Amino acid sequence: xxxxxxxxxxxxxxxxxxxxxxxxxxxxxxxxxxxxxxxxxxxxxxxxxxxxxxxxxxxxxxxxxxxxxxxxxxxxxxxxxxxxxxxxxxxxxxxxxxxxxxxxxxxxxxxxxxxxxxxxxxxxxxxxxxxxxxxxxxxxxxxxxxxxxxxxxxxxxxxxxxxxxxxxxxxxxxxxxxxxxxxxxxxxxxxxxxxxxxxxxxxxxxxxxxxxxxxxxxxxxxxxxxxxxxxxxxxxxxxxxxxxxxxxxxxxxxxxxxxxxxxxxxxxxxxxxxxxxxxxxxxxxxxxxxxxxxxxxxxxxxxxxxxxxxxxxxxxxxxxxxxxxxxxxxxxxxxxxxxxxxxxxxxxxxxxxxxxxxxxxxxxxxxxxxxxxxxxxxxxxxxxxxxxxxxxxxxxxxxxxxxxxxxxxxxxxxxxxxxxxxxxxxxxxxxxxxxxxxxxxxxxxxxxxxxxxxxxxxxxxxxxxxxxxxx
Amino acid sequence: xxxxxxxxxxxxxxxxxxxxxxxxxxxxxxxxxxxxxxxxxxxxxxxxxxxxxxxxxxxxxxxxxxxxxxxxxxxxxxxxxxxxxxxxxxxxxxxxxxxxxxxxxxxxxxxxxxxxxxxxxxxxxxxxxxxxxxxxxxxxxxxxxxxxxxxxxxxxxxxxxxxxxxxxxxxxxxxxxxxxxxxxxxxxxxxxxxxxxxxxxxxxxxxxxxxxxxxxxxxxxxxxxxxxxxxxxxxxxxxxxxxxxxxxxxxx
Numbered sequence: 001x002x003x004x005x006x007x008x009x010x011x012x013x014x015x016x017x018x019x020x021x022x023x024x025x026x027x028x029x030x031x032x033x034x035x036x037x038x039x040x041x042x043x044x045x046x047x048x049x050x051x052x053x054x055x056x057x058x059x060x061x062x063x064x065x066x067x068x069x070x071x072x073x074x075x076x077x078x079x080x081x082x083x084x085x086x087x088x089x090x091x092x093x094x095x096x097x098x099x100x101x102x103x104x105x106x107x108x109x110x111x112x113x114x115x116x117x118x119x120x121x122x123x124x125x126x127x128x129x130x131x132x133x134x135x136x137x138x139x140x141x142x143x144x145x146x147x148x149x150x151x152x153x154x155x156x157x158x159x160x161x162x163x164x165x166x167x168x169x170x171x172x173x174x175x176x177x178x179x180x181x182x183x184x185x186x187x188x189x190x191x192x193x194x195x196x197x198x199x200x201x202x203x204x205x206x207x208x209x210x211x212x213x214x215x216x217x218x219x220x221x222x223x224x225x226x227x228x229x230x231x232x233x234x235x236x237x238x239x240x241x242x243x244x245x246x247x248x249x250x251x252x253x254x255x256x257x258x259x260x261x262x263x264x265x266x267x268x269x270x271x272x273x274x275x276x277x278x279x280x281x282x283x284x285x286x287x288x289x290x291x292x293x294x295x296x297x298x299x300x301x302x303x304x305x306x307x308x309x310x311x312x313x314x315x316x317x318x319x320x321x322x323x324x325x326x327x328x329x330x331x332x333x334x335x336x337x338x339x340x341x342x343x344x345x346x347x348x349x350x351x352x353x354x355x356x357x358x359x360x361x362x363x364x365x366x367x368x369x370x371x372x373x374x375x376x377x378x379x380x381x382x383x384x385x386x387x388x389x390x391x392x393x394x395x396x397x398x399x400x401x402x403x404x405x406x407x408x409x410x411x412x413x414x415x416x417x418x419x420x421x422x423x424x425x426x427x428x429x430x431x432x433x434x435x436x437x438x439x440x441x442x443x444x445x446x447x448x449x450x451x452x453x454x455x456x457x458x459x460x461x462x463x464x465x466x467x468x469x470x471x
Numbered sequence: 472x473x474x475x476x477x478x479x480x481x482x483x484x485x486x487x488x489x490x491x492x493x494x495x496x497x498x499x500x501x502x503x504x505x506x507x508x509x510x511x512x513x514x515x516x517x518x519x520x521x522x523x524x525x526x527x528x529x530x531x532x533x534x535x536x537x538x539x540x541x542x543x544x545x546x547x548x549x550x551x552x553x554x555x556x557x558x559x560x561x562x563x564x565x566x567x568x569x570x571x572x573x574x575x576x577x578x579x580x581x582x583x584x585x586x587x588x589x590x591x592x593x594x595x596x597x598x599x600x601x602x603x604x605x606x607x608x609x610x611x612x613x614x615x616x617x618x619x620x621x622x623x624x625x626x627x628x629x630x631x632x633x634x635x636x637x638x639x640x641x642x643x644x645x646x647x648x649x650x651x652x653x654x655x656x657x658x659x660x661x662x663x664x665x666x667x668x669x670x671x672x673x674x675x676x677x678x679x680x681x682x683x684x685x686x687x688x689x690x691x692x693x694x695x696x697x698x699x700x701x702x703x704x705x706x707x708x709x710x711x712x713x714x715x716x717x718x719x720x721x722x723x
Binding site (some may be wrong): 036037067068071072074075076077080083084087088089090091093134138151154165166168169172180181182183184186187189194195198201374 | 484485493499502507511537566567575576596613668670673676679
């Protein structure tokens with residue numbers, strides 16, 4: 001399984017202070033703090049034996065301050081929960097909002113209308129597209145081309161960056177139009193939606209009706225195809241240079257009979273099959289690590305992976321045929337066990353969510369939009385557990401309510417927390433293969449692996465602080 | 472030489488800096504006008520904030536301060552910046568995390584959330600202005616893109632960023648929205664600073680006050696109005712304090 005490890009493109013020149021190296025006895029200690037181009041503040045500390053080149057210590061250091069979100073929710077009314085918990089993370093705010101209102105709806109026994117369901121699925125698709133384009137093109141692609149960031153990338157590949165920004169804007173506009181705001185959405189509430197899609201300010205005529213707005217988005221989504229096509233073509237030329245290092249792993253994602261399962265489904269593992277969402281505590285077992293304040297999660301093995309790679313692997317047959325075609329063009333084999341298998345999966349999903357949104361918009365228009373008004377909600381005592389696939393993977397929210405609709409208990413299982421163990425296992429396997437390189441190169445490669453997993457460190461530290469791996 | 476702009480973050484959700492990344496159409500123009508020298512969310516070389524040589528013409532800082540290390544880093548950023556702008560509710564007034572009960576932090580110090588948090592000297596979230604002088608503020612949770620760009624434009628032309636001194640209600644009326652309160656809903660628009668173009672009430676969802684109190688807001692007068700909607704005094708205070716407990720939640 002061990003492929004020769006090679007760096008793609010030149011290793012860019014480090015500015016001062018990206019990290020430091022020192023020696024401890026015979027060992028090399030490599031530190032990277034505040035890894036750039038990831039969401040949140042985190043670093044790596046790595047100790048490599050000078051002679052045997054083995055990884056002795058590997059710490060993913062989370063420098064984010066804890067913000068105690070679950071504690072914050074207790075006592076608050078049901079209509080304040082989603083707006084509060086979405087502030088865990090701006091980038092994942094639509095995902096948190098969806099998971100939160102779904103959990104509250106489960107607790108109160110509320111079923112939403114078909115129209116609401118479709119509109120929510122479109123906004124979930126748009127949020128996924130936004131997040132994936134940001135990560136794949138603006139954060140990861142500079143690595144593949146040996147550039148330090150999107151700013152020089154914009155000079156080297158102006159056309160590509162222009163198209164990526166166009167896609168990102170399309171996704172943001174969709175979120176804005178349906179959700180009322182791209183970050184921390186407004187219209188997504190318990191029981192339904194407060195409003196129908198509206199024209200995007202300074203972009204569409206203000207007098208447009210919701211139907212005209214959706215029609216316009218349908219057209220723009222069709223225009224997205226060639227932009228994505230160009231990105232896929234570029235990745236096809238770069239794909240042979242992506243390190244093919246593999247480690248067999250457990251991949252967990254939601255699975256649904258109805259569709260690709262981003263909005264809802266049951267929990268599915270490639271190791272053990274299906275399980276119901278309410279049983280998540282038995283399934284996604286969180287546990288304490290010695291010398292660590294962060295909980296890790298495990299299921300069937302030491303670690304598992306969630307996110308685009310897991311979803312594409314487990315639900316390949318539910319992908320839109322065009323997305324399946326792109327997967328084949330990119331040589332993406334499922335289930336994918338590659339360390340660098342997440343970004344390509346994200347690009348495949350970009351194709352899927354564009355096609356799926358076009359279908360959903362047609363369905364919405366065919367059925368005819370109905371102004372359902374702001375939903376009225378009768379709270380009751382109970383517990384609600386909901387799972388949702390956010391761009392970075394499986395997210396579970398679990399709330400207990402009293403009879404007045406106030407939170408008595410809350411728990412959230414975050415994708416990045418679930419991925420920490422998997423990330424460290426990947427790093428531990430990779431580092432010995434590149435231990436003969438310079439410290440800067442090793443640091444750079446480790447940062448690339450962290451970035452590839454698209455961690456959201458803000459989310460992972462909603463309660464805890466630091467993860468640590470001690471050999 | 473182009474002015475040097477830096478973007479820094481502390482304890483927050485990074486939603487505000489994401490708004491800068493979301494200015495897709497304007498970004499190329501912005502990059503022609505200024506050098507963005509520090510923007511860790513998207514830029515690799517921006518790492519050592521303690522480089523003695525480096526100074527910034529404009530620093531945008533988001534997030535609240537919760538540790539002594541963060542406070543020290545903030546003070547260093549201030550020393551290096553000509554103009555420092557607090558960006559978003561967390562930086563201006565502490566943000567949602569100010570709702571964390573005091574006893575949670577006590578439990579953290581007692582080690583209930585693990586040794587690392589116990590060792591880390593976490594204190595209740597403080598806005599930037601507790602520790603340093605803040606020149607301007609961009610309110611909101613998150614900030615409005617439009618106001619960010621307007622602030623940059625104002626500063627580049629030797630002007631001053633300007634915020635509306637009227638409430639969200641003024642903008643809501645201008646947009647001819649039906650009033651959320653009159654339709655039976657809960658809305659804080661009447662005491663909240665405008666500038667968001669009544670974003671939430673326009674979508675028929677009450678304002679949650681993320682932009683903080685408008686100058687001269689009569690917070691007391693809000694209580695009887697919202698009590699009619701079935702909210703208790705504590706509920707109203709909780710709502711007022713959601714994003715800006717330092718500005719609004721201490722009312723009454």
